[in-house]
Amino acid sequence: MINSTIKIIPFDPKLSQQFYDLNIEWLERYFIIEDYDRAVLSQPQKYIIDKGGFIFFGLLNHNIIGTYAFMPLKNEPGFELTKMSVAPDYRGFKIGQQLLTHCIAFAKQQNFKKLLLYSSTKLENAIYLYRKFGFEEVVLEADSPYQRADIKMEYDLNV
Template structure:
């Protein structure tokens, strides 16, 4: 099992962040207009709004991403999590999620929400394993594909 190195967003990661997420969305769903907007300009839509993008690298190659998008002072959305298809099945997603939760605590984030889809049974199971619990899904979610919302108090 390979342990990735972790980093926070730098401009040189923009292309990999966009590519990995679009590839994942194309594989499982469809890339929505909101996705294109955020993925095409993560600096403006995530970083400049006091959010964070975390990167997993193996041999200096970006193999995973996850973003923490600020909702308010204490709550963030865990989003844009994608793992390079060639590296799936090696628990890199779980390791990146562990890193993201530690990073969130260190940055005084007290709760995380996420939107997902019930067809992603493995992902939902893993989120549950990490302590996320289902909460009511509002009708005006940012994603058409979302049919479940989960929350974790840190």
């Protein structure tokens, strides 16, 4: 059983492969990998960091066991919470909660206006977690950036 607090560390290009591996696992398990996913995961520096985004990793006993990213929204102030993943062997130990706690604290510290995310109701545990932390469902636009998305959620940081 895992009862340790993870250490959250920022992106380092040396961790690009872990970012890819953690995310490709759940995408392959539940969905078809979209071209956009493959591009972003293969080149996180180009698609996330260089565009003003952020990537964080959860570290436990010198092992990367989780990750998430913020991508700046194109047409409005705020960031998309994206590519959140926990390694399969560490699921069910509240690692996702620790990542999400860090996510919201970092967003507030940086004075982000809002967070939004696209997900799938197929990922019941993730949706439950987002709701628990205060994300609220909003209208999903017809031209969602992800084919798999059937839910869009938002967290208002101005409250």
